[in-house]
Amino acid sequence: MIQTSSKTYELDDIEMRQMYASTLLELAQNNPNVIALEADLMSAISTNKIIGKIPGQLINSGIMEANMMGVAAGLALTGKIPYVHSFAQFVTRRAFDQLFVSGAYAQLNVKIVGSDSGVTAEHNGGTHMAFEDLGLVRLIPNANVYEVSDAVQLGYLLRKIEKEYGIHYIRTIRKKAVKLYDENETFESGKGKVLREGSDVTIIASGIMVAESLKAADLLQEQGINATVIDMYSIKPIDKDLIVNYADKTKAVVTAENHNVIGGLGSAVSEVLSEHCPTRMRRIGVKEQFGQVGKAEYLKEFYKLTANDIVTAVKEIQ
């Protein structure tokens, strides 16, 4: 749990990609049916470090994301449990119909991990910067959609979805995230985590924007505004009860995501609220824009994804 007084949010010791690789190694060693698929980005997600240990359970399919998704469906059809990884745009935008038809419509068991999400794609720029992936996968009937905020959460969810049949998409960054949880924290599907309680406004965030929201809550507190901060790592299914409960309590909701405001967390929360508890709301996220090259900090400023932007949005609806 976060201490509300803490003003600095420390990066974890472990990179998200190290957590991905070590968890996949553990899963594969414990279950011969777990097969990890890559599309020539193994060294970007550190699975190149584990390949020697699980030959045959880690396959580099080459630069063929659409084919890789179909191959994953074929593996699933015969009882294997494929974990498919590439950068977020390649496993969603690039291979969407294969994911949709061969994976989801055929009702197969495929786990997908999209990395380098949003502004963290940095110098790969506009072609590589996915602000749409959550929206795309959320459109698929019965798909489970997560955006992880820290390494413990990533490891936990990777293990959890092994046991659950169906399409699961996990969105992550590759490098270090702010450490939010201790080792034994658990994460249910369809639930959010309240990281901080405050009665004036509820900030609902996912991924890198959770830490940004905690910073915003500190800034708001200095100005006498008490914010609740929720890590909504499960974007679909989404924690309807928690959203309605806090919207009702605080009468103001701001969402924050490193993603287009259309289709992702902001959309999901507003859909819940407009039907069940209409509430004054603002969405922090990318608005009608494409990606571009730059450092993540610069891009956060550019797309208005900073703690200060959250503060401004809160004040608009206070």
Next chain:
Amino acid sequence: MDIDLRKLEIFRDKIRLLTLKELHHMGFGHYGGSLSIIETLAVLYGEVMKVDPNNPDWEARDYFILSKGHGGPGLYATLALKGFFPEEVLYTLNQNGTTLPSHPDRNLTPGVDMTTGSLGQGISVAVGVALSHQLSNKGNYTYSIVGDGELNEGQCWEAFQFAAHHKLNRLFVFVDDNKKQLDGPTKDIIDPLDFVEKFKAFGFYTMKVNGSSLEQIYKAIQKGKAQTDKPVAIILDTMKGQGVPYLEEKADNHHIRPNPKDEEAILTAISELEIKLGKAGAMTI
């Protein structure tokens, strides 16, 4: 041969020099795949292509699409030398707010004909451009470079079927066969088998040349232009990091964040090229 090889060699060396300087200034980037296409860029922009730096959108120009978009820094150095924009702009590569992103963007950079970076997509667009000119009975040529790893993508082979079916003889596909992709040797990831046989089977007029030989590349293009009913494939036998022996030998040379040893080798390569060009009386870029 009817070209001034000496002049072309100087152009090549200048492109290599500026590519190294620009990547070094940024601090990291796709050295391997930027360097392996420099001879081809030198022949295309130095001798073959009809372009006008003062009028990048000139309708009668030849088109160039870098389907392996991560080679952008090599293309940018070439375009700067041709006069599409000042050399200083090169040193904004990948900086916040730049007009020169890692991957080429037609909306940001004068002389860049198409936005690429998602591998496999540029080549289809090149086919579309060639088709358009054929439909309008225009004489423009379309040149495109694909990576050997990029050819993993099924979309490339869809593009090739389409090009051959429509007899797009003014389309030139260069395969930068540097034998490596991101995670390692192409042969170990998805064995490409024999590109020459593959392209022949797909209906291309196919040649294989030494991709570090300006002369061979030039001659292959002339031969390709002489035939009239097939698209042309030129398989370039290249090396990642080409032209800088240290980088050619470095195992992990796709995307480099130089360690102190790399740094020294890169700086040495830069000064060697400067000295070589200085002796040739060609240092003013």
